[in-house]
Amino acid sequence: xxxxxxxxxxxxxxxxxxxxxxxxxxxxxxxxxxxxxxxxxxxxxxxxxxxxxxxxxxxxxxxxxxxxxxxxxxxxxxxxxxxxxxxxxxxxxxxxxxxxxxxxxxxxxxxxxxxxxxx
Amino acid sequence: xxxxxxxxxxxxxxxxxxxxxxxxxxxxxxxxxxxxxxxxxxxxxxxxxxxxxxxxxxxxxxxxxxxxxxxxxxxxxxxxxxxxxxxxxxxxxxxxxxxxxxxxxx
Numbered sequence: 178x179x180x181x182x183x184x185x186x187x188x189x190x191x192x193x194x195x196x197x198x199x200x201x202x203x204x205x206x207x208x209x210x211x212x213x214x215x216x217x218x219x220x221x222x223x224x225x226x227x228x229x230x231x232x233x234x235x236x237x238x239x240x241x242x243x244x245x246x247x248x249x250x251x252x253x254x255x256x257x258x259x260x261x262x263x264x265x266x267x268x269x270x271x272x273x274x275x276x277x278x279x280x281x282x283x284x285x286x287x288x289x290x291x292x293x294x295x296x
Numbered sequence: 297x298x299x300x301x302x303x304x305x306x307x308x309x310x311x312x313x314x315x316x317x318x319x320x321x322x323x324x325x326x327x328x329x330x331x332x333x334x335x336x337x338x339x340x341x342x343x344x345x346x347x348x349x350x351x352x353x354x355x356x357x358x359x360x361x362x363x364x365x366x367x368x369x370x371x372x373x374x375x376x377x378x379x380x381x382x383x384x385x386x387x388x389x390x391x392x393x394x395x396x397x398x399x400x401x402x
Binding site for chain 1: 328334345390
């Protein structure tokens with residue numbers, strides 16, 4: 178059974194940093210693109226970043242470029258999101274999502290971890 | 297950036313009725329469009345990919361159509377569990393989602 182379990186969320190002050198983790202199991206992690214997708218309270222879905230199977234390609238939504246870094250450790254079946262210079266508008270539930278085998282759709286999602294940026 | 301616009305924002309229907317949800321792209325995405333369902337407190341679920349292909353385990357009452365810039369998700373006969381928020385998404389190295397359509401019980 179495919180499982181994605183996020184951790185690392187919490188309350189952080191504006192300008193602070195946080196590192197999210199996603200532990201994957203039930204599939205060959207190193208064979209899939211992975212993404213982080215977020216959802217602000219009461220709002221829609223926003224893709225944040227994705228990373229190729231071997232980490233050689235990474236893409237970001239403009240609003241997080243230069244502040245967030247996506248990475249992965251295939252030996253540990255884990256995905257990460259390092260978030261720096263956090264802003265109030267980064268407050269959201271952050272989901273880890275697996276891409277479908279062929280293209281950039283998302284077929285499995287974690288339960289999400291809440292990040293709150295507030296003083 | 298490809299902008300996806302969904303309509304209507306809210307759709308009020310009764311169980312057994314047919315639901316038609318729309319998604320319009322700001323430029324052609326060919327057939328590279330997906331639909332997701334999200335219920336309160338849950339992660340989204342992939343329903344349709346490549347505009348018209350049902351994902352694994354998705355009931356046949358869900359169907360998708362369209363290409364280019366105009367797409368439709370149809371639920372042929374609404375079941376109580378279908379009332380949720382639906383999002384469309386285009387696939388590229390920079391995926392984007394529509395703002396969602398809330399399907400509520402009338």
